[in-house]
Amino acid sequence: MSTQAAVALVDWGTSNLRVWLVDAEAGVLGERQSPEGMGTLSPDRFAGVLESHLAALGAAPDLPAVVAGMAGARAGWIEAPYAETPAGLMELPRQAVAAPGTGRDVRILPGVCQRTAGAEDVMRGEETQLLGAVSNGLTDALFCLPGTHSKWVSLEEGRISRFSTVMTGELFQLFSRQSILRLSIGEGRASAGHPAFGEAVEEALDPDFSLTTRLFSIRARGLLAGADEASAASRLSGLLLGAEIAAMRPRLGPAQSVQLIGSGALTELYAAALLLAGVQTVSLDGGELVRKGLFAAARALYPQRFPEIAP
């Protein structure tokens, strides 16, 4: 087994940066994490920030680096134009863009866009997690990636055939903190164990359900029945997730299961809501998947650096 670094892998999102040095067999030799996300940097600072982390890891000056995420957005380091759906994940590395300002070979992977009228959508970073899943052999599945902007992605034969961004986390924050519903939700926290959560999910799964015409019931219930804050928060979360799952149900394959990539409170709420909808979930580790996706891209971009594994 080699202990020499074959490549640096970089997950550069809006609010975080992760760097790994890996050997030719994907073994992790070193790792760095930092809050120097793309959202905090001007374009001219990316090269210096990456170099400082690579130096701290003892990377050789000629070690190539593969980058995924918002660093490739228009306002990032350099724009890596989107691949379009249907987007073959194993083909993404071909569209990688060379990043300037550093002596080493740095390639930024593209995001994916969908130009379907009315369902226009974009992603940057999630496609690399999915490339990790594909390199693990998972080529046909429905994925759900909970977050401020959750993604639902259909994979067919290793290609992203269709995807949707749902502003779930952001909508929950807006409704519970800024709208009139804040008067009933206060500091209440949504809990999958609260009866109001399950009731709301079931309610929202009804084919005649309409979210916007039911939101105000949270406030009215507080006024009429004196519902507590945890109940109101759980009801809001259940209505949002139930409506989202109802919309995504037609995309479930014959296995009626969803690959859930994430961790934390929101992912737990998704898992509980999916269970109530009769949908099986498989939990996947997003950090591990992005590293695997970056590794698969590195193998495609620099085959000569992976002699033992290259086909």
Added chain:
Amino acid sequence: MSTQAAVALVDWGTSNLRVWLVDAEAGVLGERQSPEGMGTLSPDRFAGVLESHLAALGAAPDLPAVVAGMAGARAGWIEAPYAETPAGLMELPRQAVAAPGTGRDVRILPGVCQRTAGAEDVMRGEETQLLGAVSNGLTDALFCLPGTHSKWVSLEEGRISRFSTVMTGELFQLFSRQSILRLSIGEGRASAGHPAFGEAVEEALDPDFSLTTRLFSIRARGLLAGADEASAASRLSGLLLGAEIAAMRPRLGPAQSVQLIGSGALTELYAAALLLAGVQTVSLDGGELVRKGLFAAARALYPQRFPEIAP
């Protein structure tokens, strides 16, 4: 025709106060408007504010006053408990509550609540507009009252059988000013004449449409196609109104028409969206209806003051 005041009529909402002196035949003898809404007053100030406006109108000290709106909320002048659906509008005056602190006879009309599980709802003020419609002979219809919190109200034989509050105006403001969509909407204004409005309404009328899973398309379209701000604002408005109309369609009676109470830009957008949905609209003046509703309540509460018209 009498020119002597029979009663004072008061529409006291969250942000506005309107007072009319009317004679026994509903003729308006004087009128006052003020921004001294319920939201700006502590409970002990209502009596004094009303008295100052009645004095300015030259009302006699023993002239009774009938009040509708948020003045009857828990945090208002004095709580006038809700009547429950199905709520007979001609019977609302019986539940009026006497307001303290002034020498005259002042009665506050109740709001209406709906306790249906999952569709809990409340109104204060709109029921008096609907009482005005009923006193005009309009006893069976579907009403839409656009606003920050729009109301859809089904009237059957003069009773409110069912109603829904939709936070349309508030959601538009939240999404366009506070969410990530603000980056695409900027200072753009929604217009019923913009092609993006009509397209979005049609899209949202589709039975498989889901609002939360399509909102992000507004941002993505801005990124991918460089859509302008007016287009993005019109799309947001069309998606919201289309989803709302789709949810309310099952409540349309055989006439497939809606009584639209309101004026201004938002009401125009509703009228245009309803037209696109193949729904006829009849426009009604909300200010006139509330005065008629208050007058009908006054006749029921003080029959001796209306000798010519009392049955």
